Amino acid sequence: MDLKNLPTPVFTSFDAITQGIAAVVYLAIGMAAWLRARHDIRTRVFLAFATANAIVLGIPTVWWLRGGSGPAKLPGAATLGIMAGLGVGALLLFHFTQVFPRRRPWIKASGLQMPLAYCLTPPTIAGLVEFAPATADALAAPYVLSVIVFGFPLLVLLGIVLPIAAIVSLLRSRLDVQQQGLAHLKRPIEWLLISQVAGGALTIVLAPVLAVLSRSDVARSALTLVIWALGMLTPLAYAAAIWRYDVLAVSADGESPIPN
Secondary structure, eight states, rough: GGGGGGOEEEEEEHHHHHHHHHHHHHHHHHHHHHOOOTTTTTHHHHHHHHHHHHHHHHHHHHHHTTEEEEOOOOHHHHHHHHHHHHHHHHHHHHHHHHHHSSSOHHHSTTTTHHHHHHHHHHHHHHHHHHOOOSSSGGOOOOHHHHIIIIIHHHIIIIIIIHHHHHHHHHHHHHHHHHHOOOOGGHHHHHHHHHHHHHHHHHHHHHHHHHHHHOOOHHHHHHHHHHHHHHHHHHHHHHHHHHHOOOOSSSSSOOSSSOOO
């Protein structure tokens, strides 16, 4: 197998269906929960996270429905929207795990760190995407320097540091609710952990496999379905927390601080 010439993953009708369903589910759950408690930090952050996911999932689907041949040929503005959505989505996921089911100590003392991250991430991504050369031969020293100074640290932060920090936040919150008489909230937190740990790991590990199996419709669809199902656990776990486990009845701040 020539690993240097892997086929470009094909965006199929199955991809369009799964991504379209995910986008709708995210938005529906996010909006319904926000309408139930508009001033609650947990519903506001999740609605923003749901919107970011809907953008990332919806743009390729809409492009496909309009006759586009796949995400690889998306217009520049659409590609920029997806990349910005992915970056801000990583921030929002971490933010959500810092306020769900209650605010954690870090977010209480973080000051302007999260607002600054939200302000700086989109323009940084936009600049790197907008000025990216079409070919490797066109790489210029200023762009390479910007990637080293801004792009690589941002990639590490959004792709590694924050996802791990989000998982750690959920693990600590799971322990906290058990110790503070809120054991009924363990189940949705555990579902979130399964979604983020298993789904994230499979996405990273199986992304190259999906490219290799792009010509095998059955194998590719099966792997895509597994990753999709694990990803869908996140909005469904949140919905269960809202409507089954009544997390909104628990103060977001709590009467006593959660241990670090």
